[in-house]
Amino acid sequence: xxxxxxxxxxxxxxxxxxxxxxxxxxxxxxxxxxxxxxxxxxxxxxxxxxxxxxxxxxxxxxxxxxxxxxxxxxxxxxxxxxxxxxxx
Numbered sequence: 001x002x003x004x005x006x007x008x009x010x011x012x013x014x015x016x017x018x019x020x021x022x023x024x025x026x027x028x029x030x031x032x033x034x035x036x037x038x039x040x041x042x043x044x045x046x047x048x049x050x051x052x053x054x055x056x057x058x059x060x061x062x063x064x065x066x067x068x069x070x071x072x073x074x075x076x077x078x079x080x081x082x083x084x085x086x087x088x
Contacts, residue, residue, distance in 0.1 A: 006033060028074070
């Protein structure tokens with residue numbers, strides 16, 4: 001699966017759970033998406049910086065080559081919904 005497909009899978013997981021009181025990490029984490037952690041966090045960083053999702057806080061781990069993110073109130077943005085709709 002390529003990176004664009006993985007991004008769409010992540011956005012779809014968030015979109016499918018918008019009606020929940022709190023979106024559980026189990027629906028969009030690395031394991032749920034079938035990704036290794038470095039790839040997952042790098043893709044998550046891309047969608048955060050692109051404004052497709054919100055509600056994540058960066059966590060710097062010394063000696064790690066990528067930034068991890070902690071979910072504070074994960075959400076799909078309007079831009080994320082539009083991206084998802086245009087890439088079905």
